[in-house]
Amino acid sequence: MAYNLREQMSKPERFAPGHRLCAGCGAGVTCRAMMRALEPEDKAVVCNATSCLEVSSFQYPYTAWEDSYIHAAFENTSAVASGVESALRAMKKKGKLKDNFKILAIGGDGGTYDIGFQSLSGALERGHDFTYFCYDNEAYMNTGTQRSSATPRFASATTTPPGAESVGKKENPKDLTQIVVAHGVPYAAQTTFMGNFKDFHEKAHRAIYTEGPAFVNVLCPCPRGWQYPAEDLALICKMAVDTCVWPLYEVVEGKWMLSYEPKKKLPVEEFMRLQGRFKHCFKPGNEWTIQAAQEYVDRKWEELLTRCSQD
């Protein structure tokens, strides 16, 4: 059935309003869209890493989650999900399970790229039937915007501040989606919030309904850390995609497929200019940073195009 936003939005919400996430935060948008991708008759267990999302969505005695939810710690969400999924198999075997449950895991880039990476890698290798959503806001936002391995080069974070001897973060980010693909998982994708959410919805649905481990990396802007006005969330996402900073693609059973090619690939500068975290890059004398950022994006984009054209 063709995707229809109105139809999707008429589904009962499974991530309820009243959570404490900031206005203009991508995490709540991710959760709503992730939960919409579930078939209404299916139930879910959401495993969540310690994060802004966790402290904002399940603050005792309130929860924003209509489905079952578990938070244990920062670095172990995939292991917790492994346990839930093993329990599901055990109960199914014993005929104790009435409904169809889907196991979802969600963590920020800190809980996924960095401290939760071992647990994620282990769970992917073991082949548990679950879907991991990374809401990648490119820094440790819950503790106040410290750099992570997802933080782009030149971004200002509280541990990579610009100064007389610094132009922000020194290193390019880890390409986690590619690393996940290297595990040989049946499904991995990158998405963000674009237009009518067709891209997000279809990828999330495909991921959830793929047997085995699936991974969806969601670029998830943070107004506090990236320093943009809350109402610009959608614009930031669109610019990330149209500059090819965050390409949309999926890898199905090892086959790379580009989901979107901008009609006109915009300069990276256009994406950077919208955010306070790159402000120092526009100071006289720092022009080279914008050029270096462009070169990196161009190289990664070409690599991706090559992979997609070969498959």
Place this chain on the structure above:
Amino acid sequence: MSIRDRLSGNEAIATAMRQINPDVFAMFPITPSTEIPQYFAQYVADGRVDTEFICVESEHSSMSACIGAEAAGCRAITATSSAGLSFMNEVLYVAASCRLPIVLAVACRALTGPININHDYSDSMAERDSGFIQIYAENNQEAYDNYLQAHRIGETPDVRLPVMICEDGFITSHALENIELESDEAVRAFVGEYHPENYLLKSENPLAVGPYGTSPYYMEARVAQAEAMKNAKRAILDVAADFEKTFGRKYGLFEPYRLEDAEVALVLMGSSAGTARAAVDELREQGVRAGLIKVRVFRPFPAEELAEALKDCKAVAVLDKSEGFSACGGPLFAETAAACVNLDRRPKMVDIVYGLGGRDFTVDQAKRVFARLEKIAATGETGPVYTHMGQRDLREEVQ
């Protein structure tokens, strides 16, 4: 009818696990507990259990997977030792505070610094405040029997806490001893099915586990957990009573030996108890009123009961098989001394740290401790309260 066999502590525990047939076993190897999941892997391979056996990539993940599985509504178990237990530290607290009755078998081993694979209690003692119930075994029979009781204790509705079943690394985990096993049917009847009230995979209503507990709520959660640990003492005794009725072997919070009229006594744990009992018997023949207490349950700590049992002794030595670096004694001493602090008349008490990293403990050593206690009892002078026993004088060796 019991079945006579000859097993190591690890195989005895693995046998108990097989008989209980848990839903999920998340394993990660570490000496000397590794054999437990190895035996279990064979039970899985041979189709003798229905368990989902997952080989995860670390102990942190094995405990985390247990948290997920137990919260989902299943019986979840694992086993570890030493650094593995330390690596779990963070999530042990999570398991306990989420009130998940996971059962964790620990073959107790020294903590690294320097690395050592042999027995002491530095691993389990480092987790004494994690919120796990801790039950210690003297030998393979007790390891097996304690394991059979663990799920029921942890799953008791006003307890709902995870349980650590501790055996002494190598000494108990690897040594073969005679053992009485119970039949699979009898074990399953005794342990029963697990019927949690609420769980993640319950269709009727969803469950949220592991909230952010702000200041207005955090303390209430901790107090409720502390109450559960108090309730565990009763549950341990209830389950032990039923165990005795069913299988004929008696267990308590601790096991006194020739203590009724004892003037001098040892308080210790685990496999050392057999050695110390031999010393007690020898000394009794010589007319020394010696006795001992073997602590079985360290969490909840049986403070009132221990104080009551020790109140008529004149001098007591606590033998600590872990060094707490408090500069004033090991953890068993701290708890035992604290337990006796409000007695009107209490024994003089000293702490002796011994047996670290597999260092031997002998009958002669136990007798020397009793000789020291006799002197303390006669003079009322404790001398140095906190000492070590069994180490070489390295300065002499250098010369």
